[in-house]
Amino acid sequence: WLRRTTHYLFIVVVAVNSTLLTINAGDYIFYTDWAWTSFVVFSIAQSTMLVVGAIYYMLFTGVPETATYYATIMTIYTWVAKGAWFALGYPMDFITVPVWIPSAMLLDLTYWATRRNKHAAIIIGGTLVGLSLPIFNMINLLLVRDPLEMAFKYPRPTLPPYMTPIEPQVGKFYNSPVALGSGAGAVLSVPIAALGAKLNTW
Numbered sequence: 001w002l003r004r005t006t007h008y009l010f011i012v013v014v015a016v017n018s019t020l021l022t023i024n025a026g027d028y029i030f031y032t033d034w035a036w037t038s039f040v041v042f043s044i045a046q047s048t049m050l051v052v053g054a055i056y057y058m059l060f061t062g063v064p065e066t067a068t069y070y071a072t073i074m075t076i077y078t079w080v081a082k083g084a085w086f087a088l089g090y091p092m093d094f095i096t097v098p099v100w101i102p103s104a105m106l107l108d109l110t111y112w113a114t115r116r117n118k119h120a121a122i123i124i125g126g127t128l129v130g131l132s133l134p135i136f137n138m139i140n141l142l143l144v145r146d147p148l149e150m151a152f153k154y155p156r157p158t159l160p161p162y163m164t165p166i167e168p169q170v171g172k173f174y175n176s177p178v179a180l181g182s183g184a185g186a187v188l189s190v191p192i193a194a195l196g197a198k199l200n201t202w
Contacts, residue, residue: 018053018070019077025049029078030096033151035141042098043134050104050133051126058111059118067111067125071104090154093145099136103129 022028025045027038054067075097082095110125111117 014057014066014069014073018073021049021053022046022074028074028098029081030098030137030141031156032094032096032144032147033154033156035096035144035147039134039137039141043137046098046100047103047126047130047133050100051107051122051129054104054107055118055122055125058108058116058121065108067104067107068101071100074098074100090156091145091150094150094154096141096144099140100133102136103133106132 025048027042028046030038030042050067050071054070057063057066057070078095078097082092082097085095086092106128107121107125110128111121114120114124
């Protein structure tokens with residue numbers, strides 16, 4: 001029971017940490033109206049964070065598929081964001097979901113092919129990610145509609161309401177849906193994971 005609980009908790013940790021690493025690396029999503037402007041920043045930041053996060057977890061667990069799982073989490077996260085903007089009235093092409101999974105699979109393949117050699121995974125796998133991720137995303141962006149048309153037809157605010165700068169107040173929690181959501185998720189993840197482990201009969 002304890003081993004299963006630890007396993008589920010680790011899945012939660014990977015999901016949360018991979019999301020935080022990728023988002024805080026800079027642009028993690030392609031808004032069509034400035035996709036090409038952020039392409040270079042995205043390519044450098046995301047390829048670096050994908051390798052750093054995946055290598056960290058692969059060395060910790062020894063599981064070769066960790067990078068692909070890592071990339072899948074971010075892909076799902078971005079599709080949720082895409083759906084949220086669509087619900088606000090923006091077209092589906094307004095957000096282009098970045099391509100992480102093929103590059104992550106190359107990193108996993110390198111880790112497996114080099115017999116879990118961490119130095120080879122970092123050097124060879126990191127190089128493959130750095131070369132492939134910009135190519136996959138460039139092809140991805142070429143398939144969307146005209147970004148300038150999107151920018152003029154569907155203007156969006158520079159900052160969402162929860163990112164508006166406010167004066168810090170010591171001892172008070174910010175009235176932010178993101179902060180509330182992350183806090184609630186962190187509190188609920190442990191009992192939910194433990195419950196899932198207890199109900200799991202296999």
